[in-house]
Amino acid sequence: MKFVIAATGASGTVYLQRLLEQIDCAAHEIHLIMSAHAEQVATQELDNFKIPSRVSRHPESDLNVPFVSGSAHFDAMVIVPCSMATLGRIASGSSDSALLRAADVFLKERRKLILVPRETPWNLIHARNVVTLLEAGAIVLPAIPSFYSRPKSLVDLVDTVVWRILDQIGLPNPRAYRWSAGGRIRGGEQDKAAETLRKKN
Numbered sequence: 141m142k143f144v145i146a147a148t149g150a151s152g153t154v155y156l157q158r159l160l161e162q163i164d165c166a167a168h169e170i171h172l173i174m175s176a177h178a179e180q181v182a183t184q185e186l187d188n189f190k191i192p193s194r195v196s197r198h199p200e201s202d203l204n205v206p207f208v209s210g211s212a213h214f215d216a217m218v219i220v221p222c223s224m225a226t227l228g229r230i231a232s233g234s235s236d237s238a239l240l241r242a243a244d245v246f247l248k249e250r251r252k253l254i255l256v257p258r259e260t261p262w263n264l265i266h267a268r269n270v271v272t273l274l275e276a277g278a279i280v281l282p283a284i285p286s287f288y289s290r291p292k293s294l295v296d297l298v299d300t301v302v303w304r305i306l307d308q309i310g311l312p313n314p315r316a317y318r319w320s321a322g323g324r325i326r327g328g329e330q331d332k333a334a335e336t337l338r339k340k341n
């Protein structure tokens with residue numbers, strides 16, 4: 141499958157990091173765009189932000205990339221983390237960077253566009269922009285972790301959000317905690333598979 145992953149200057153680089161770690165970059169085509177502010181926030185938040193070698197990186201301004209045209213088929217685009225500034229630009233129809241144009245194309249082609257904002261609290265402008273994007277077909281998946289899996293570490297907590305993103309792009313993590321009427325379900329034996337994937341990336 142083919143994905144565009146973008147990061148903007150909201151807090152939450154760790155969500156991007158965990159997403160990249162849990163996608164098999166050898167099996168899927170991954171294109172990454174980071175805004176200038178995303179780069180700045182990444183430096184602020186993580187000591188060892190690592191992009192898997194198989195990921196294709198593109199400058200924010202370079203429109204010479206396949207996913208800015210509706211004629212190139214891609215499966216989904218995720219913006220994680222998504223700043224309210226970028227969310228507002230997409231809602232207004234702005235498309236003057238590769239990142240914004242790609243989001244615009246995914247909406248017009250009715251392809252999956254998943255935005256992961258972190259901002260809190262919201263003002264009315266944020267809320268209205270979110271409604272506009274939902275009406276246009278985007279999926280807004282706020283970076284709001286859950287606790288019913290009893291996460292024991294920061295990574296566990298972050299993964300409660302990342303697993304929802306993976307579900308949305310059709311790459312569910314077999315280790316993901318799933319609620320069931322009977323209580324916990326977790327594929328513990330899948331830990332080895334996750335380790336193999338980490339090495340591969």
Ligand SMILES: Cc1cc2nc3c(=O)[nH]c(=O)nc-3n(C[C@H](O)[C@H](O)[C@H](O)COP(=O)(O)O)c2cc1C
Nearest residue numbers: 148149150151175177178181223224225226258259
């Ligand atoms: C350390 C830091 C954390 C930030 N966190 C957020 C955030 O969580 N959400 C948000 O919408 N903006 C946040 N911002 C502000 C954005 O970076 C700013 O609006 C920027 O213009 C976004 O540009 P971009 O969308 O092109 O990346 C943060 C800025 C800094 C420096």
